[in-house]
Amino acid sequence: MSTPAPAASLAATSSAVEAPGSEPLASGAVPAVRPGRRVRGRATTAGLRRWAVRLGSLVVVVALWQWLTTADVRAGLRFDRLPSPAEVAAELTRQLTGGLYYLDLAQSMIRILTGFALASVAGIALGVLVARSRWAADVLLPPIEVVRPIPAIALVPIAILVFPTDEQGIVFITFAAAFFPIMVSTRHAVRALPTLWEDAVRTMGGGRRHVLWHVVLPGTLPGVFGGLSVGMGVAWICVISAEMISGEFGVGYRTWHAYTVVDYPAVLVGMASIGVLGWLTSASIELLGRRLTRWLPRAEERAEERAVVPVGDRGAPERGPGGREAGQGAEEAVR
Amino acid sequence: MTAAVATARETGLAIRLEGVSLGYGRHAVLEDLHLDVAPGEVLVIVGPSGSGKSTILRAVAGLLTPRAGRVLAQGVPVTGPSPDRAMVFQDDALLPWRTVRRNVELPLRIRGVPRRERGPAAESWIARVGLAGWGDRLPRELSGGMRQRVQLARSLAAAPRAVLMDEPFGALDAQTRGEMQRLLLDVLRDTAATVVFVTHDVDEALLLADRVVVLGRGGIGRVLPVPGPRTPETDRAGLRARIIEEL
Known part of the structure; x- marks a missing residue:
């Protein structure tokens, strides 16, 4: 019962590694050639995307602030006197x-x-x-x-x-x-x-x-x-x-x-x-x-x-x- | 310092247990043990898990103080650890923040060997255990078998007079374990150090030992000499059967 576990979990992890951003490129045969490098390449793309999200989050907060203050929003909270x-x-x-x-x-x-x-x-x-x-x-x-x-x-x-x-x-x-x-x-x-x-x-x-x-x-x-x-x-x-x-x-x-x-x-x-x-x-x-x-x-x-x-x-x-x-x-x- | 290292290489340590009782806290694990280990011999302690094999080894290392009796190293009572009695642990005993080379250098550094002598000494031991070129890797980049190779190199680098091995290959798969046993036999040929090796594997005991100590539920049972030690072609089926019977 326990013997097949390692192989199964290995398969599970390797497919998990391939999973993020698995573009519909070729098929299962291609990634087997240079698995290490493929994973690393994807990691940098993913890293760039994460930085973009972080920056975007800051920009959205500032934009929201700008809108609330210039539009003089008064809805319970008062933004009309807050500096923009x-x-x-x-x-x-x-x-x-x-x-x-x-x-x-x-x-x-x-x-x-x-x-x-x-x-x-x-x-x-x-x-x-x-x-x-x-x-x-x-x-x-x-x-x-x-x-x-x-x-x-x-x-x-x-x-x-x-x-x-x-x-x-x-x-x-x-x-x-x-x-x-x-x-x-x-x-x-x-x-x-x-x-x-x-x-x-x-x-x-x-x-x-x-x-x-x-x-x-x-x-x-x-x-x-x-x-x-x-x-x-x-x-x-x-x-x-x-x-x-x-x-x-x-x-x-x-x-x-x-x-x-x-x-x-x-x-x-x-x-x-x-x-x-x-x-x-x-x-x-x-x-x-x-x-x-x-x-x-x-x-x-x-x-x-x-x-x-x-x-x-x-x-x-x-x-x-x-x-x-x-x-x-x-x-x-x-x- | 170098003189001390040189003499250590020449003679193994005589180890003697006199009426030793061992335990943790109030709980006694073993009572009234008597055992003699001759200089330079390979003594293997075989016993099922929980029989207290590792506890004996910790007492010899000086990590555990006996509740009664004495442990003698070359006639001198053991009161604490000493670089003369190096220990190889089952797994994960390498310092994970030090590279392979710096792990192997550590006992030399503690012994006060000058920096410029440490590097070459460590490098030659790393090569000796088949890891040449891996000196700059961290333990986490190594497989279990490779980590045990490093531990072996680390324990032998400072030329101890006794090497205490606590199921060093217990966590390895069968194939790696076989390789490690061959490597150990090979390395032990060049050293005069006394070896006390603990295992639950009877075949491993027969392969490595001069004498096998069978540790049963009631403490030390028989001490059995191995005919033609460390010669693979000898037939030891009879001895094997006796050990299993003792267990």
Whole structure:
């Protein structure tokens, strides 16, 4: 009953690989010639199509916004006073010619990158420590768990009391926001690490330092990057909020300032700038994460390999131990 | 360092279990084991799954502390893992983020072999297990049999005095398993290391062993010497029948 399964599933996967965009070209005999290359060629076409869809989605949103505002739609929601994309674009062009806009961007970037870098180092170090040492967990986790539910922005009064300058306070808020998701994801990733790799390094004579460097740090990277992505997201939320409360430069400060003088196009320029900066930083982390975890078996490559590997050889890679954990840790951290 | 590696190559490790009891948590798996492994011999432990074969191996490796008794390596009690006692695991023990070459280099790096000596040493072991040209691949790009070849190279690269093999071919299909057994016989010819090999496959035991230890439900049963070890033409039907009877 179970014997014919491998052949059947192989046939199923290879037909699944052929399926997307199976144009009515020739017949089943032709694709057998160079299956690998055919699949890859289709993958790039599919990739282009996906990019077109993504871009199209943005364009549609902006077009909808333009129509709602220029047509002065008032149907429950009122769009008649909201600036149109054209007005916002004009305001942006005006700001791009002055120096203040760039100064604000730079200031916000310096704040978030400083806070985020500190949070990454501290979050990864403490996450590993509390996962690996019961004693460290007993000492460090109770205060961490009590502070964790407090929204970082609610720490503003403390930041004002404790830090001599506003600048330090804002960096602290950013740090506090990013620290917890990074720490929690790292801790989960370390605990989910298969013991086999550690055993292997130990039987080579490796000590704690070797296990940490050759197993724990690389093995937890997929999970850690989950935490870094979430951390970057909340860090932006908090740096902008903190700038709105205190600060002399920065995109958040400028946006709030524009609101107080009822300059709505400038408010929207600020919001769009935050959106673009946030997206750029998140994308950089995503890209870095993918580069550093190339060793993970990825879904699309796996499908391709399965289709090429002969039936007798069941050794094709199956699991990515850290991969699943990444999502799980991040989910928990964000709650 | 190179001197230490050289002596290791010359002599295998004598391993002795004295009244060893093993288990995880409160649960005892094996009680009062006595076993002597001579330097340089290939000892195969055969037993059904759940009999505690791997547990014995983990104790010898120093990954598991006995609840009672002692494990001795060359007369010295084992208190933890050592590069002298290398281990080959059943599957997926390669570090997936390191290429084949960097996996094989790792024990050398841990032993403190200088970088420029590591590369050539790793390369020659990769070639020795028939994977020349695959050094830059990641484990996920390799089949199960190839990954076990890399593990074999990795465990032998630092010239350990004992190699502990935990069902290393258990997850392979019959044909690949046969190839791997031939490769292992071939590689073992050049090393003086003591080998403790765990398997549930009686034929595999007979093919590789100097002596076969039968591990039944009640612990270590008979220790049976194999006549004319590692010579394929010898007829071992009688011994095979005895082992199966013991199991």
